[in-house]
Amino acid sequence: MATIRDIARRAGVSIGSVSNYLNNPDMLSEETREVIRRVIDELGYHRHAAARSLKSNQTYRIGLVPLISAEENRSLAPSDNAFLEFLAAVNTTAAELGYGVLLYAATSEAEELPIYERLVGERQVDGLILMGTRAVDPRIEFLNERQFPFVSFGRTQNSEDHAYVDVDGAKGIADAVGHLAQLGHRRIAYISPPGGLMCAIHRWEGFRSAMAEHNLPVEGELVVEGGFTEESGQIAMHLLLDLPHPPTAAITANDLCAFGAMRALQMRGLAAGQDFSIVGFDDIRLASHWYPSLTTVSQPFRRIGSIAAQIVIDIITGKEVEHQIILEPKLIVRRSTAPVKESSDV
């Protein structure tokens, strides 16, 4: 395969000029550029990425370490459309800016940190995008300490010292509570995201304060820790329906969880959207196609992914821009929520 030397020889110029053609074209005269252009075309020359990286310390790659559950059950980086939308946007925006996305799978939480250490240590990527932040996140501590460029989707306890994009989960949940309150629901259950996650903390805060604002009591038995899977929603809903004095509505961890909850209702002969109101989170594509269609808090995953890629590349290239962005989610009202039925509210 052709090297920069082959091009130089064939074009009758020095390797320095060829390199300049590739990196600082306006240092060359138009004639020289033209000659080099022709030879490069002729030979179908491409720069050797590794050689370039070695010398320039840039890989033009950003890394992403998804947590993939081997057994396809409860995973924090949910194996669902939300992640896919996010990834698609990251990937598209990165590609537009000339960056590839390196994926390195972790199959358990314990594997994560070593993978980050390797990616950073081997200089496989110029920057990283994290997801599923915990309140205290060892990955973020590590990257901060190493001063490695990164951005997280989600905040942490100490978010002032790193770049992030996040959705105002508190507001999203508060809107959901408001919506249900307006429909007359008083016994509103809350199926929370998995404990360690920072988003669980924000959302809980939103739930708590919105309930207070609407003068609704938060009852311990109506608060359950769920997960981002159908199964978790199903289990949680069964639990709630087994209570002596069950709720009339539930706000769930995400849309998949909501689907599971709806399934539990169905199994007991209850109709979601009639006998019981369900609110999801995420607004994945199927939410609107579900039956009944799902009322849910919409997260703009494509925008989030695009912004995350943008930010981490800005950091890499040393551009000074806003690095801490919180987007507004939006409550999408559909058919899975309805006015409370007197009968069921014993």
Added chain:
Amino acid sequence: MATIRDIARRAGVSIGSVSNYLNNPDMLSEETREVIRRVIDELGYHRHAAARSLKSNQTYRIGLVPLISAEENRSLAPSDNAFLEFLAAVNTTAAELGYGVLLYAATSEAEELPIYERLVGERQVDGLILMGTRAVDPRIEFLNERQFPFVSFGRTQNSEDHAYVDVDGAKGIADAVGHLAQLGHRRIAYISPPGGLMCAIHRWEGFRSAMAEHNLPVEGELVVEGGFTEESGQIAMHLLLDLPHPPTAAITANDLCAFGAMRALQMRGLAAGQDFSIVGFDDIRLASHWYPSLTTVSQPFRRIGSIAAQIVIDIITGKEVEHQIILEPKLIVRRSTAPVKESSDV
């Protein structure tokens, strides 16, 4: 950051020994190994990936170029769970074998080939995994010509000369036809995958021959080209229901398409699984959670992804193994198919 020379100096050995420690540890005496191990631990040393690649011509990365529609409408590399499952498996298996997965988004078909040329030309990856193969696929022609390691998910017209994993789509569709025929359906519609795709050809062959086998006529008006999206299914189904003599069942391009078709039924007051039978393809997770649950041809995406990664890495490392694998799909019968209703079969 520490280099191999730092390690060598500090351990009192030559750089060659350190390199051997990393690549051929049994060339060293136990004592030397021990000393080097300690120093490496102490300094948290990792090999510089680019330097390694430059000399050894190996990147320990495999590439994947998903076709991502910017406007999130009809895409060949469908933005749905099927792809995600596949990707998760590729990524997991690759990681197990020490490979990362480099994603480079294409946002249009025209962009694809140039991206492959760059990835190969710049030696960004050691091998590639393709998806959504066309009957005559320029990407495959290019890679074959360059003798670049790759495997495709899906066959082509000339599949003898490249490695692939595929599902026996013909058999899957034939099974679906058999199932519907057994339920008494005679007017079976077929909503096909997009035209250029090789899988469309195989599946069509399966449909045609299975219909013949069951002595059912294939009527032109009951065959529609669809796509891998809900929208396409909805449109196609409306088309079919507008016919003077509509079908009683339909086999669709994939599960999303089936969901769209079911939605069209619903909009006309027809109940899928009662008034009309629908068969999907893929068996994504939501198929079983849908209402009514979807009868569909199950593709083992996780196995496919895992095998694809395995094969391409085998090719890269020069291992001689079976490189052309066809997996059996499996018809999963659920509630969206039922015996034909006499009334609707005018």
Added chain:
DNA sequence: CCGCTATATTGAACCGTTTCAGTTCCCAAC
């Protein structure tokens, strides 16, 4: 005690870029 083999270790050369100090050339200014 010598030569021989096997094992362990060494370090220079090389991979293909980027970078930068240095050279050449040309023209404007005095």
Added chain:
DNA sequence: GTTGGGAACTGAAACGGTTCAATATAGCGG
């Protein structure tokens, strides 16, 4: 006609590994 300065171009050195021919050392039989 000399000088100074800028634009265009050159090529050696460096990036951090891997590889391999050469060397050192140890062990052993005769």
